[in-house]
Amino acid sequence: MKSHFQFSNKQRNGIFLLLAIVVMVQCVYWFAPKIFASSKVDFPEDKDEIETFRKEIDSLRMVEIENKKPKIYPFNPNYITDYKGYTLGMTNEEIDRLHKFRATNQWVNSAKDFQKVTKVSDSFLATISPYFKFPDWVTNPKPKSQGYSNSYSNTKKPKTYQQKIDLNKATASQLRKVYGIGEKLSERIIKYRNKYKGGFISDIQLSEVYGLSPEVIERIQNDFTVKTPRAINRFNLNTATRDELVTIQYIGYEVANNIIEERTLRDGFKSLEELTKVEDFPIKKFEIIKLYLQL
Structure with a gap:
């Protein structure tokens, strides 16, 4: 045992230094938290402001939840x-009836x-009916215009197709002979x-001519009447x-x-008239548009 405790001066100094370091580390471990705890500054809490922030965070969270919910867009x-009926919550029987x-x-x-x-x-029905979108001709039907009738139209005998003048060859002076057509309208x-x-x-x-009632x-x-119509491309x-449709x-x-x-x-499509059911279709121009189409 005596041989284990025989050290030189350098070794003895090293042992003492190591012991001193161990003691210092232990002191820091035990006393440092208490020192920092005693030096901690307590800031006064503004409870009203904290509550305001909490409510704002809650409202933002609710907005985010609403944004993540599936949205229903207007539909016919x-x-x-x-699939659409299933996602809306309709039963198979209800979908089949429709x-x-x-x-x-x-x-x-x-x-x-x-x-x-x-x-x-x-x-x-109360849940989904606000999203129903029907065509304008259903929601805003136009009143039927009353046919024009006066002594002039009643006394004039209708002409046959052969008696009528070709509209593509008519002159301005010929057009002005029609009651209601003046110089500007004929031009x-x-x-x-x-x-x-x-x-x-x-x-x-x-x-399409502006001013003609x-x-x-x-x-x-x-x-x-038009007897010599101009040649056009008609699309099926x-x-x-x-790209063909947009040329119309x-x-x-x-x-x-x-x-x-x-x-x-x-x-x-089974008929050209079914075009009037298309969303955003210019129904008022249907008679013009169908000149360029066929089935």
Whole structure:
């Protein structure tokens, strides 16, 4: 044992230094937390401000939760698919009733009609009916205009097709013989006709001339008609591409896309009149647009 405790001076100094370091570390371990704890500064709490921040955080959290919820966008209930009906919460029986009704080529034109056909509950109808979007011709029907009638139109005998003058060859002076056509209106008709090489396609294009009322147009058609229509490209409605559709007057890219989407849903159009059911379709220009289409 004696040999284990025989150290040189350098070794003895090293042992003492190591012991001193150990003692210092132990002192720091025990006394430092108490020193820092006693020096901690207590800041006064503003409870009102903290509560305001808490409420703001809660409101932001609720907004984020609402934003993550599935959203329902306006839709036409006539075109509810199986998947769409399932996501809305409809039962299979309710969806089948709607599809069976639509198979008869009938239309749902109001929330009341929708409930009558599908037999959904009042509470469910109140939930989804605010999202129903029907075409403008359903929600804002235009009153039928009264036919023009006076002694002039009653006394004039209608002319046959052979007796009428070709509208594409009529002169301004000939047009001015029609009651209600003056110098300016006759010039507008000629100017519109000359915009296109070959002139008018059909009598319906008279409605495109600014200032011509339906009554005046009717009187023009008593004496004039298009006998030599200009040649145009007519597209097959069920095969036309988007780029072909946008070349038609009054059809833009958005309407063309809607037509193609509707065509896909219907598995092809059965008549040109079905175009009026397309979303955002310019119904007032239907007679002009259908000049360029065929089935």
